[in-house]
Amino acid sequence: MAVCCEDNEHDPRAKSVEEALEIILGASVPLSESEWLALDTALDRVLARDQVAASPIPAWPNSAMDGYALRSSDGDTPRQVVGSSFAGHPYVGSVAPGQAIRIMTGAIVPEDCDTVVPQEQTQRDGETVHFTSSIRAGANIRGIGDDLAQREVALPAGTQLRPSQIGVLASLGVAEVEVLRRLRVAFFSTGDELRAVGGTLRAGEIYDSNRHSLLALLRRLGCEAIDLGRLPDDPERIGNTLRHAGATADVLITSGGVSVGEADYIAELLQSLGSVQFWKMNMKPGRPLAFGRIGQADFFGLPGNPVSTIVTFYQFVAPALRKRMGCRAPWTAPRLRLPCATPIKKKPGRTDYQRGRLLPGPDGLQVAPVKTQSSHILTGMAQAECFLVIPAESGDLPAGTMVDVQLLEGMV
Ligand SMILES: Nc1nc2c(c(=O)[nH]1)N[C@H]1C(S)=C(S)[C@@H](COP(=O)(O)OP(=O)(O)OC[C@H]3O[C@@H](n4cnc5c(N)ncnc54)[C@H](O)[C@@H]3O)O[C@H]1N2
Ligand code: MOO
DSSP: OOSSOOOOOOOTTSBOHHHHHHHHHHHOOOOOOEEEEEGGGOTTOBBSSOEEOSSOBSSSOEESSSEEEEOGGGTTOOEEEEEEEBTTBOOOSOOOTTEEEEEOTTOBOOTTOOEEEEGGGEEEETTEEEESSOOOTTTTEEOTTSSBOTTOEEEOTTOBOOHHHHHHHHHTTOSEEEEEOOOEEEEEEEOTTEEOTTSOOOTTOEEOHHHHHHHHHHHHHTOEEEEEEEEOSOHHHHHHHHHHHHHHOSEEEEESOOSSSTTOOHHHHHHHHSEEEEEEBSEESOOEEEEEEETTEEEEEEOSSHHHHHHHIIIIIHHHHHHHTTOOSOOSOOOEEEEBSSOBOOOTTSEEEEEEEEEEETTEEEEEEOSOOOTTOHHHHHHOSEEEEEOTTOOOBOTTOEEEEEESTTTO
16 A cells, blocks of 8 residues: 555656556567467457468459349340349359340359449349440459458468457358467455455445456456456565466566555565566556566556556556567557647646547547546546547647547557
């Protein structure tokens, strides 16, 4: 437990966010062990190798519309309908000059035909079809390999399989896929004041929300989340758990106890059990953030304030985990530049990750910070759709200032 409230002064011993990210990403080594999974169990996993199209997609020229397939060289003259081609039931035979076939979307276009006329531009009279507008040669045919040529890489190694990528693999006929193993991420909360959700609180106690936020964040990323529970502010118990988890997990995350209070043991323990790269950063929220190694695990000691836990996870843990999971770069979130609709309050010194919302403006999208920016106000984080990233040296900013924005959706 820390002893004092936050201030905003620049601390020369603290790392800048840029330096911290460089150190963290530099230390994050991608996994290499892989396994084979049935396609439908591979959601959120990362491809171990390039996925190549064994045949072109589409494999046959096929119709983009329900209508009539014909030779455009006959001009707009009516055609005799000599057969039909349905998806899965191709037309067998030839289509001579002056003839056409009825065709459905996705059905093979016969070799003799070079054009499909949509049925809305036709009139049928018995076995003859007439055209109500001029025929456009080559129209409405999806060509062989339009999507993927034979042997073209459809999805490169390092692609995380989200729903669309699962669809692409299915379209290639892939039933089993080689993916990297899941990254094992162990985490626990520290603090005598913490109680499990569902229990009754006594004076001074709070529910352990950070562990639930972390579990949800890790699941969204696609990691194997190993929940080690809650520990009291007891250096011996915390030390034992760190030692044990450092021997089995790839990454170890704690929340709380990383500041300078008399019950904050994390930085000290990290120093004695492993190695510390840094434990202070010039950012807000999230000044105390320890990064190092314990046993075989990369270690992140996140600050206990609930907003600080989530913000530091988004900014530093998520990029590191993505890299360790074997995902392709970039590992950090893209930034947009958008005007801020309201003034921004900020003291120079630390890079600020203000929680913000998107709103329509006269010239397009704008952003505005949510009302409450304190690091203990978790609902402010929950209202946010984006971070407004305000550089360390910046002070208060007037309404209309262009700011860097990271959208939360897609960051994790
Ligand atoms: N003298 C100083 N005091 C503080 C400093 C400082 O630089 N000098 N930094 C402040 C900042 S900024 C932060 S952030 C906090 C971080 O401190 P700790 O990481 O040591 O976290 P705790 O003290 O254990 O807890 C802080 C706060 O968060 C609540 N908390 C902790 N764990 C959880 C949890 N699992 N779920 C929900 N809430 C949790 C805890 O009760 C405290 O209110 O230090 C400042 N102090
Ligand atoms: O400002 Mo602390 O950095 O509340 O996370």
